[in-house]
Amino acid sequence: MLTRWLQPLFRYFESRIGPYPEGDVATPPKGLFPFIWHFSRPVWPWLLVMSLLTALVSAAEVVFFRYMGEQVDWLGNVERANFWAEHGAWLMGVGAAVLVGLPLLVLVQSLVTHQSIFGNYPMIGRWLSHRHMLSQSLAFYQDEFAGRVSQKVMQTALAIRETVTKVMDLMVYAIVYFTGAAFLLAQADPWLTLPLAIWLVGYLGIMRFFVPRLRDVSMAQADARAQMTGRVVDSYSNIQTIKLFADTRRELDYAKGAMQGFMATVHRQMRLVTVLSVCLTLLNTLLLVGMAAMAITTWYVDTISLGVLAIAIALVMRVRFMSDWILWEVAGLFENIGTVQDGMNTIAQAPTVSDAPNARALSVPRGEIHFEALRFGYPQAVGEYKTVFDGLDLTIAPNEKVGLIGRSGAGKSTLANLLLRFYDIQGGRITIDGQNIAEVSQTSLRHQIGMVTQDTSLLHRSLRDNIRYGSPDASDEDVWNAVRRAHADTFINDLVDTKGRRGLDAHVGERGVKLSGGQRQRIAIARVLLKNAPILVLDEATSALDSEVEAAIQEQLETLMEGKTVIAIAHRLSTIAMLDRLIVVDEGRIVESGTHQALLAKGGIYARLWQRQSGGFIGLDVTADRPNV
Structure with a gap:
């Protein structure tokens, strides 16, 4: 019922940020902050709203602690006989305000954070990065693992969101909370801020020592993870070659080398984590003991009330739990910064081949x-x-x-x-x-330009989508006409994929692995026949076909070449002798x-x-x- 009532609110906030920005594809800048800003521009007004709401929630929590301390002092002096008659209505009013006001504030903050920002923000990064990667030059992909590139696109976008939201949400919360707590304690007795100040110095010292080391190992881990994923994906992409040469052992060793490199970074990270946990626990224990001793001493000499003592102990307990969370969030912040920097090295590369300014369309x-x-x-x-x-x-x-x-x-x-x-x-x-x-x-x-290559690669989509790839508006009749001319109708109707899709609806597997070389070649020829471009390039276009099918298709290629400028490359001279x-x-x-x-x-x-x-x-x-x- 509650979820159904909130649906309009969910939909409203989910639609505040468009996850797929349009416009010209631009190469992201290489500096860390310009790189992050490149993907954050559509989101920044909502990030500011999120920070403001987080500051209000943090301030409300500090005010609530102060109010509870005052209640302790007030309850110690009030007459019990007439308590409910004199103060019941006021207490219930305050309670109702807290019960309604704080949840509403958290609801709005959560709607902005989780509905508007958390889903849309990384998708903006993925979308813009993917658009840029599709505009990259062919030479770029000849030097990269496809799996490595795709993982960096995915994890960099998420790391950008985590970096920015941690700074603008976590840091704002921590700063407002600690400032409010220190102010509250100083109002009661300045001496109460001494344990907090000493703890803060020690806390900053721990952060200064451990966070850079965690950042460095996280950067190494991100690169090692991408390398490991790239090698695994490379094995899966070339599984036929691996099976053909029956060399699974070598392939396992190849992947294991990357996995061992990744595990080395994990062990380094976990050693730092263990030492950090011990240091932080010791520091927090010293804070708790120090604040308890200072609060009891000042209460004993009658400089603070019992309510202030209760506030001081409660605040310290809260700080103790928060410190663990904040330190790991800060460590995570630098881990994400390392991931962003690592991804930036791949994503922020300008294409080696790019359009000239104001490039016109070719006629x-x-x-x-x-x-x-x-x-x-x-x-x-x-x-x-x-x-x-x-x-x-x-x-x-x-x-x-x-x-x-x-x-x-x-x-x-x-x-x-x-x-x-x-x-x-x-x-x-x-x-x-x-x-x-x-x-x-x-x-x-x-x-x-229409082109058929010797190494035909098909998309892991339906045959219809593959054939219609260069002519998205072509009708099914046009598709079938191209299929018949390419002599692909002899096998298409018999194709069935694992999900029961048949014929043109059947999916062909990654790079078309479910089809034979000759079948892939005929689909590629059908695709070019349907495209019907004025310039035709045939690079060993019939090399994967048997002689009978090649002779039949040769007639169609001759028809296809009519009225076109043709460049044909072939080792088999008989296929091009008539040019x-x-x-x-x-x-x-x-x-x-x-x-x-x-x-x-x-x-x-x-x-x-x-x-x-x-x-x-x-x-x-x-x-x-x-x-x-």
Whole structure:
């Protein structure tokens, strides 16, 4: 009944803060306080309200102690015979005010804290961090564990909330309470503040010694936890490889190494905890004994009343219990600060590839692609690059179908990645219909390019969602049309996942592991068929298919390529021999270019590769066939 009555209040306060801020995606700043403020801007007015209400609750508790002390003195002097007749109504009124006023104050404070702030605040951090992580460059994820990144996004957002609320809630409560208690005792007798002052010095000394050490070990523990999670997730993500090589022991040792590193930080932390507990108990015991001795002495010499003695002992007992709580909260505060700093090192990295200011949308009326004096190398150490292209020039005419040929590492896939602007080039430029791709938005660029890769990765969602990923507004009829053209209808209707979902509704597992390589490839082809972009990149698009299915799909790909500019990469030359132009790339340079027949007549690298292949694949060792260029 009470919960139902409070539902409107819950809903009102839960909706005061929007957990999913919109606007441009910005890289969080790297300083601790600017980083925290970046995620706290939408919440700060409510944080101030929370602090004010916390101060009122703390002050009310101190006032209540004072009132109880006065009651002790008053009850010691009042006549019992007429007590209820003279004072009953007033006492009941005060009691009713306390019973109603304090719970209402706590209710409002709790609604602001728990309904408005606690749920929405960390979600703002997760949402903004996730948006930023999705805008990160491809190179960022090639150097990171996905599990490690996701954990830092999750735990950093929570640590930001804990850091800020501890400062603005706990600290306000403690400061108001201790200040009020000291003032109350000083009013009665200044000597009563002496044990409290000595205790405070000792308490601050304990904090100064232990808190930084707890902070350091907490930072190490956060990093060790992320490393441990990353290794475990890496094992689960590559479970097929682990099973294939039957090397569970090595994988266990790999995870155990990270777990042992984490346990080392746990042991360091728990040793500090034990010593801290003993020191704090000793200090609190000294406070209790000292305050009792001082209060009894001042009462004995008749400088304070019995009520003040009762207040002093009650306040000290309360301080004794609070000190434990406050110290651990402060230690937790620095632990969370350590977690925030650790997460900041990952989250506050600017993307290496970013849109230019006021980047316009790419328009592709024709589809001409021009690589001009292209220079690019993959970053190695700081300031060092492994050169792939050094001055490459290539023009692909509108609607021209070009095949790229070369040994592994020659730069074929790199050229496709640069066209998609997964990396920024170090020199030259790439244009589409005269528009420099560095000056258009990445989103609009990739909307205009359809790509099928050799290593097809599907999302752990339904087949329908995977196929419709590049065309969210496509109808089911359009989806099925793409499925049939990709020859994926032969297996889709037979798919059933663990929850009984069938056909297009079946989920495919992480990275599409529930499908065979050929099935994943056909789904990827269906996805690109549905996207119908004016520029098409095929990077070993049929490599995972058997010959019969490949021959059937080849006809659909030829239909798909009509009216499009196409770049096709293949080791199996028979799949690209019919294209308008074939380009042989070696060590980042174009060494041959022409039609299939022209290159055969030339008798160069392509002709030797064609003869050697006989329906097979290009070998890795073509050194003897390289021209002296």
